[in-house]
Amino acid sequence: MAGLPVINAAPIRVSSTTMPQRVVRALYDEIHLTPKPGLVDRANSGAHHDMDHELFICSIEAIAPWFVVFHELGKAHADQPEMMQLRLLRPAGIACEQAMFQATGGVNTHKGGIFSLGLLCSAAGRLEAQGCRLSRQAVCQQVSQFCHGLVARELVQRNRQASTGERLFQQFGLAGARGEAESGFQTVTRYILPGWQDEACEERRLHLALLRLMAVNPDTNLVSRGGLSGLRYVQRSARQVLSTQWTHEQLHQMDQALIARHLSPGGSADLLSVAMVLADLPEV
C-alpha cells in the first residue's frame, strides 16, 4: 500500500511450541536419559519391580492428551480467582491419573508428574488467555498461587485414609509434591536453573541437574521406601559424585547401590521434567 512507512523491526521470536508439547517432550527426554540412579531408564528398571521403560512410554502416550486439557482449563477459567484453579483442575487431574493406571495396569508411573506438569500447563494457559508473556517467574508464581494453602488444607489435617504423601507429612513433616508446587517449584528455580548451562552437552546437563536434585530434594519416594536414612543416603551419595569430575561409570555404580537398597528418587525424576520445561522459557 503506497505511502505506509516500511518498518524493518526484527521479528519478535514467538515460540510456536505450546506448553503441553514442552511437557510431553520433557517426559520422553526424562525416561530416555540413561543411566539414572534407582530410576527406570533404557538400561534397567532401577529399584522398581513393577515397571520398565516400555511401560513408561505407554504411560506417557496415555497421559499426553491430558496436558492439552489442563492448558485449556487454565485458559477457560482465566477470569476465575487463582485460588479456584486447583479445584477446577482436580477432576481432570484424577481422570488423567485413571488414564495412566489403565495404561499401566494399575502401576503409579507419573502421579507426581501429572500433578506438577499439569499445573504448569494450566498456569501457561491462564497467562496466555490474559495476554501475558510466558516466563519462568510468571509460570511458577501462578502455580504457587493456584496451590496457596494446599499443604495446610490437605496435609496438616489428619485424614483417615492417608495417602503416601499425607502419611509422610504426618510422620516427618515432608510436604512432597504439594509443598514443592506451593513454593512455585523453588527447589528447581533456586538449585537447578541457575546452573543449567554449566554443561554444554545436553546429556551431561540432564545428568548434572538430576544429581543436583537428588542432592537437595526432600523426595517422599525415598522416604516412603527407605525412611529418612534412605533419603540422607541418596543425598550424600549425590553430593559425593558431584564433588568429582563424575563419569557414566560413577552413575552406573550409584544406580547399582540404590537398586540394592530399593531406593528410587521418583520425585527428583519428576522435578527433572519440570526443570526441562522451565529452562526452555525466558527468565523474565
Ligand SMILES: CC(C)(COP(=O)(O)OP(=O)(O)OC[C@H]1O[C@@H](n2cnc3c(N)ncnc32)[C@H](O[C@H]2O[C@H](COP(=O)(O)OP(=O)(O)OP(=O)(O)O)[C@@H](O)[C@H]2O)[C@@H]1O)[C@@H](O)C(=O)NCCC(=O)NCCS
Ligand atoms: C497431589 C497429589 C499428586 C499428591 O499425591 P500423594 O498424596 O501421594 O503425595 P506425594 O507423595 O507428596 O506425591 C506423589 C508423587 O509426587 C512425586 N514426588 C515425591 N516427592 C516429591 C517432591 N519433593 N517434589 C515433587 N514431586 C515429588 C512422586 O511421584 C513420582 O514417583 C512415583 C513413582 O515412584 P514409586 O515409588 O513407584 O511410587 P509408589 O511406590 O507407587 O508410591 P505411591 O503410589 O504409594 O505414592 C510417581 O508418582 C512419580 O510421579 C510421588 O509419588 C495427589 O494427591 C493428587 O491430588 N492427585 C490428583 C491430580 C491433581 O490434582 N491434578 C491437578 C493438577 S493437573
Ligand SMILES: Nc1ncnc2[nH]cnc12
Ligand atoms: N524414570 C523414572 N523411574 C521411576 N520413577 C519415575 N517417576 C518419574 N520418572 C521416573
